[in-house]
Amino acid sequence: MDFCLSCQNLSLHAFSRAPDGACSYKLSTIEQAAREGCAFCSFLTEQTQSSVIAFPVHPSKCWLRMVIPTRRELNIAKEPGLRLHELEIYLADSALETKTEQRSQGIFLGLAASPNSPAARNQDVIGRYLGDNPNSDHHVSTILEWLSSCFSHPQCRVTASGTTQFDARDVLLPTRCIDILQPQICLRDTSAIRGSYVVLSHRWGNATEESKTTTSNFDRRTNGRDLDSLPQMFEDAICITKSLGIRYLWIDSLCIVQSGDDGADWLKEATQMARYYQQSILTISAPSSTPLRGMLAPRSERPFQSLLRLPYRNSKNIQEGYFYLYRPTHRSSQSYLKDVRESELLSRGWIFQEWFLSRRIIYYTPRELFFECQAETPRSERQQRMTVTHKHDLALRTQFRSSGFDHWYRLVELYSKTNLTRPEKDHIIALSGIAQEFREVIRANTKAPKLVSLKYVSGLWLEDLHHGLLWQTTGQEQKLCNCGAPSWSWAARLGEVRWLQRAAKPMKELEVVALVDASGVHPVSKLNHWPKLKTQGSSDTVIDHDERASEQGQSDLMTSGGSLIVKGRTQLVFIDNNINRDENEPRVRKDLDYVTVETLTRETGVELPEDYTLWKDNVDCQRAGDWRFVCSPSTPGIIGGWALFENSHLIDHLSSYDGFSALALHVSTRKKVAPGGRSRSTKLNMYHDVYDVLFLEAQGGETFRRLGVGRIMDRQIMKDFSTAEYQVLTLV
Numbered sequence: 001m002d003f004c005l006s007c008q009n010l011s012l013h014a015f016s017r018a019p020d021g022a023c024s025y026k027l028s029t030i031e032q033a034a035r036e037g038c039a040f041c042s043f044l045t046e047q048t049q050s051s052v053i054a055f056p057v058h059p060s061k062c063w064l065r066m067v068i069p070t071r072r073e074l075n076i077a078k079e080p081g082l083r084l085h086e087l088e089i090y091l092a093d094s095a096l097e098t099k100t101e102q103r104s105q106g107i108f109l110g111l112a113a114s115p116n117s118p119a120a121r122n123q124d125v126i127g128r129y130l131g132d133n134p135n136s137d138h139h140v141s142t143i144l145e146w147l148s149s150c151f152s153h154p155q156c157r158v159t160a161s162g163t164t165q166f167d168a169r170d171v172l173l174p175t176r177c178i179d180i181l182q183p184q185i186c187l188r189d190t191s192a193i194r195g196s197y198v199v200l201s202h203r204w205g206n207a208t209e210e211s212k213t214t215t216s217n218f219d220r221r222t223n224g225r226d227l228d229s230l231p232q233m234f235e236d237a238i239c240i241t242k243s244l245g246i247r248y249l250w251i252d253s254l255c256i257v258q259s260g261d262d263g264a265d266w267l268k269e270a271t272q273m274a275r276y277y278q279q280s281i282l283t284i285s286a287p288s289s290t291p292l293r294g295m296l297a298p299r300s301e302r303p304f305q306s307l308l309r310l311p312y313r314n315s316k317n318i319q320e321g322y323f324y325l326y327r328p329t330h331r332s333s334q335s336y337l338k339d340v341r342e343s344e345l346l347s348r349g350w351i352f353q354e355w356f357l358s359r360r361i362i363y364y365t366p367r368e369l370f371f372e373c374q375a376e377t378p379r380s381e382r383q384q385r386m387t388v389t390h391k392h393d394l395a396l397r398t399q400f401r402s403s404g405f406d407h408w409y410r411l412v413e414l415y416s417k418t419n420l421t422r423p424e425k426d427h428i429i430a431l432s433g434i435a436q437e438f439r440e441v442i443r444a445n446t447k448a449p450k451l452v453s454l455k456y457v458s459g460l461w462l463e464d465l466h467h468g469l470l471w472q473t474t475g476q477e478q479k480l481c482n483c484g485a486p487s488w489s490w491a492a493r494l495g496e497v498r499w500l501q502r503a504a505k506p507m508k509e510l511e512v513v514a515l516v517d518a519s520g521v522h523p524v525s526k527l528n529h530w531p532k533l534k535t536q537g538s539s540d541t542v543i544d545h546d547e548r549a550s551e552q553g554q555s556d557l558m559t560s561g562g563s564l565i566v567k568g569r570t571q572l573v574f575i576d577n578n579i580n581r582d583e584n585e586p587r588v589r590k591d592l593d594y595v596t597v598e599t600l601t602r603e604t605g606v607e608l609p610e611d612y613t614l615w616k617d618n619v620d621c622q623r624a625g626d627w628r629f630v631c632s633p634s635t636p637g638i639i640g641g642w643a644l645f646e647n648s649h650l651i652d653h654l655s656s657y658d659g660f661s662a663l664a665l666h667v668s669t670r671k672k673v674a675p676g677g678r679s680r681s682t683k684l685n686m687y688h689d690v691y692d693v694l695f696l697e698a699q700g701g702e703t704f705r706r707l708g709v710g711r712i713m714d715r716q717i718m719k720d721f722s723t724a725e726y727q728v729l730t731l732v
Contacts, residue, residue, distance in 0.1 A: 001309065004038035011313040012124055015068040016082055024095040027052070027062040040325075043308045047327055048091060051104040057093045065092050065103075081123025084111050085384045086331075110304065110328045110382065115141075118320035119312040125323045126383040129303070134364060135236075135296045140243045142381055143362060146371045147244075147282065153375035155398075156359045159278050161440035162401035168281040168359065169196045175269060176255040177248035180238050184224035187213065187255065190248060196281040197248035200237045201354040201361070203345050204253065204421060207231040207292050212253040215260030227254075232294030236364075237284050239296060250276060274357055274433030283358035285351075287343030288365050295364035303367070304328050330367060332380035333387065339365035340378075349420040349430040356397060356411075357433055374398070401441060405464040408438055409471075409499040412459065412490060416497045427483040427491050428459055435459075455524075457515060458489035458562055462524065465564075466508045466668045470692050471497045472644050472709050484561045487706040488694070488731045493646060503670035506692075509568060510667045513728065516563040564731040569666045569724045570696070573717060574636050575643055576629040576659040632716045633661065640714025643695060645707050664693040664710060665729070666721050673713075691718060696731075703730045 006025075015021050027048075033041035044064060052059055067088045091104040113125035115138075120126070130138040150156050151169070158165045173190035177197050190197075202208070211230055213221060220226040230238075234251060241249045257265035277283060286295045304326040312323045340363050345351055355361065363370040370386070372378040374397060378386040396414070400407060411434060420426045439454050442461075454461065460468035471490040478495035485491035515522045630641035636659070643662070670690040691712040696704035712718065 001039045002037050003040055003311070004033040004036065006033070007038055007040040008311065009313075010040070010310065011317055012068070012082055012084060013313070013315050013317070015066070015087070020067070020097060021069065022065050022067040022097065024063045024065045024092070027064050027091065028060050030064055031059070039308060040310060043306065043325070044089065046306065047107055047109070048089065048104075051091050051107070055091050055102075055104050057091070057102060061093060063092050063095050065090055065097075079123070081126070083123055083126045085125070085127035085382055086110050087325075108328070108331055110326045111323060112326065112382070113312070113323045117312070117322065118314065119323040122314055124314070125312070128381065128383055129324070129326075130381050132299045132303075133296075134299070134369060135239065135243065139369060139381065143244065143282075143369070143371070146362075146373075146379075147360065150360050150373045150375070153373065155374040159274075159437060159440075160357055160397065160400055160434070161437040161444065163440045163444055166279055168279055170194055171196065171279045173197055173248060174250050174255060174272065174276050177250050178227070178238070178254060179247060180242050180249055181247045182224065185227050185238065186224035187218070187221040187227070188248075189222070195248065196246055197250050198237070198241045198244070198246050198282050198284060199250045199277060199280040199354075199358075200234070201277075201283050201285040201345075201351060201358070202233055202251075203348055203351065205231075205292075207233075208253050212258040213256065214258060218257060221254075230254075232292055233286060236286075236294040236296045240284060244282070246281060250280065270429055270432065273353070274436045277354050277357040277433070278359060278437075280358065281360070283354065283361045284364070285345070285355075285361050286364045287345040288339050299366060301329060301367065303330075332368065332370075332382055332384040335365060335367045336370055336378060336380065336386045339363075339367060340370055347418050349415065349418040349423075349426060352415055352418050353430055353433050357437070400437075402445065403438075403441060404445070405442070405461060405467065406502055408461065408464075409468070411438075412471075413496070413498050416490065416495065423494055424482040427481050427494075428485065431459065455515065457564075458485045459491040460489060462512065462515065465512055466506070466510060467499065467502055469510075469667055469694060470709055471499055473497055473646050478646060486562055486564070486732050488564060492706075503673070505671065507669040507671065508667075509669055509691075510665070511567040512564060513567050514565040516565060516730070517561060521565070565728065566665075566731060567726050567728050569721050569726055570729075571664050571666070571717060571721050571724055572633060572661050573640075573664050573712070574631045574633045574659055575662050576631050576636055576639075628659075630664075630710055630712055630714070630717075631659075632714055632720070634716065638714070640717050641691075641710055641712035643708055643710040645695065647707070662695045662707065663698070663704070664712065665696055665704075666691055666693055668692045688713060689718065691721065696729075699732060702728065703732055705732055 006029075015023055030041045030044055034045040048064065052062070055062065067090075068082070068084055069086075086108050088106045088108050090106045093102045110127055111125050112127040112129045113119040115128065120128075128138075128142070130136060130142060133139070151167075157167065171194065173193045173195060174197065175189070175191045176187055177190045179186050179188040179190075208231060211234070217226045234254070237251065238249060256269045284295075305328075307324060307326040309322045309324055311319050312321050313319050340346070346355060359374055361372045363372070369381040370378055371380075376385075380386070396410070412431070415431055420430060435456055439456065442454055442463075454463060456462070457465070469488055473493060474496045478493045481492055481494045483491060490497045512524045514524055628643045628645070629639050630643050631638055632640055668691075670692065673688055673690045693710045693712055695707040695710055697707050699705055
């Protein structure tokens with residue numbers, strides 16, 4: 001292959017020595033060399049042909065700039081070699097980068113080297129091309145290299161809470177696993193066996209349902225029968241596990257008895273889910289596959305459009321072998337975002353927990369493999385590191401060990417966006433593994449862990465219930481969940497929920513007297529003496545203990561029922577549906593002018609345009625979602641706060657055109673909130689208090705159910721609260 005003199009002397013190290021990692025070449029010189037037969041210049045001319053046509057600068061005045069990522073961008077300051085997997089080329093109107101330069105859209109070219117080539121051994125080119133068969137020896141070798149590297153990461157050798165360390169190559173196995181190294185694969189009791197195992201994370205489908213283990217086929221499967229016609233995804237998982245040299249595979253639908261025993265085995269095994277996923281040597285996931293299609297089918301899409309072999313020069317500028325440059329049909333980062341992070345699989349509730357707890361995950365996608373662990377950013381089989389951000393950000397896991405209760409609410413907010421096939425059964429249980437680890441995090445970060453009960457009640461923590469009760473829906477109509485969760489729990493609703501950011505020092509105005517569940521009434525001690533949490537990052541102690549998690553004390557993580565007996569103050573307020581019904585009345589218009597957009601946004605979380613004005617734009621609060629105005633009954637028409645109700649159909653039934661009365665329960669007080677809004681007859685141009693309340697509906701006697709959540713800023717309503725007597729109420 002012929003190259004011009006400049007291309008013969010091309011060195012990747014020349015890019016690394018440039019301040020911005022860029023080298024510029026006159027476009028006309030490249031085009032001339034291409035006409036004279038230089039393979040690389042011809043390659044570059046071909047790749048930039050469309051850019052030249054669209055670029056507003058004449059080709060004779062254009063420069064072609066080639067850029068490699070800097071070591072800072074790659075976050076490899078302490079690692080050897082250039083570690084390159086791609087470079088970017090684009091046209092510019094000058095040789096040096098300036099703030100006013102014109103430049104074309106960038107084109108990304110992949111870099112690859114054979115595993116044993118000098119470019120690979122020196123780690124200057126880490127990009128690889130493994131071929132079209134995801135079950136090839138090259139792919140298996142790459143996975144084994146990833147695993148070997150991951151085993152040295154301290155973060156990947158402890159549970160999510162950081163309280164239990166383990167070696168995934170030598171752990172106590174799940175109760176049952178598929179033994180794949182027998183002449184005939186079988187379901188085996190592995191509860192007393194130590195070793196390593198792989199788990200499969202997948203979405204259930206009809207094929208999964210048809211192949212599940214039941215009491216009727218259990219004995220046959222333990223004898224190596226009735227496992228010869230599994231879905232293709234399961235067959236592929238067996239093939240992958242065997243190729244990695246691992247004997248045992250855990251698949252929930254096969255290793256847990258799914259029917260015939262009234263759910264006894266499933267409930268028992270569900271308490272162990274956190275351990276199963278965390279201590280597995282690897283989690284296999286196929287976000288874009290179905291059980292019937294499987295994971296190992298040869299890829300139909302060619303990974304590159306054009307390919308060129310170039311001479312490789314080492315750091316001493318001595319030529320040693322070659323490396324490859326190619327125009328990929330897709331970028332790994334885009335595939336990762338589309339095929340993994342935005343996949344339908346990761347929108348499933350159970351998969352959210354499996355993703356969070358797994359220490360190592362290998363994703364099989366139609367385009368390439370991706371590997372993810374706790375210590376490093378995800379990488380592709382081309383060795384490209386993923387830098388995309390998404391709702392499943394790694395920070396959600398890396399910050400978990402030093403977190404407080406606010407981290408739990410962020411987890412629930414993300415979980416509430418997922419879907420469940422059987423929410424009536426799984427809404428609370430599908431989060432129980434994370435709850436189990438979170439309990440350990442709070443205990444580890446508490447100065448007096450033995451004094452902390454950490455009671456988990458229908459998806460909330462009793463010790464932080466004053467904030468946990470203040471969840472709010474997103475404003476969209478949501479269905480009730482039939483999981484048995486009480487109305488005061490977020491789990492009572494199917495759909496997205498969120499919490500406002502916690503105030504610095506909220507005052508608790510509600511006393512939780514007792515918890516009522518199926519086993520009886522359980523008095524609760526006052527929680528005002530909750531031990532202070534340690535500062536973030538101060539708890540790094542790793543505790544070794546028995547790997548087999550005890551089922552005792554986990555029942556509260558699995559159940560969703562329960563009532564609260566509370567002691568607090570209530571007050572009737574007026575909910576105004578249409579406070580701008582007479583915008584020509586000066587007093588109403590003036591009052592609406594005083595209610596600033598900042599206050600509405602801060603207290604409700606609703607994002608509104610900067611030029612939004614309530615008195616002009618508000619029509620039954622539609623622009624503010626389902627938030628409604630709260631007024632004092634003595635002065636309707638003057639805004640004293642905001643209210644959000646979960647069941648809009650019920651509220652429409654209760655309310656007239658003007659509004660309706662609602663019972664508010666004072667939960668907490670935020671002192672000295674930033675200025676903005678309207679309180680009684682005085683503009684809030686000074687710091688003021690905000691009452692956080694729940695709106696209740698009587699169910700008979702002193703029993704109430706939650707209708708919604710609200711914020712009150714009106715001084716008259718606050719005064720009425722302060723003079724009200726304390727009541728003992730039961731929230732169901």
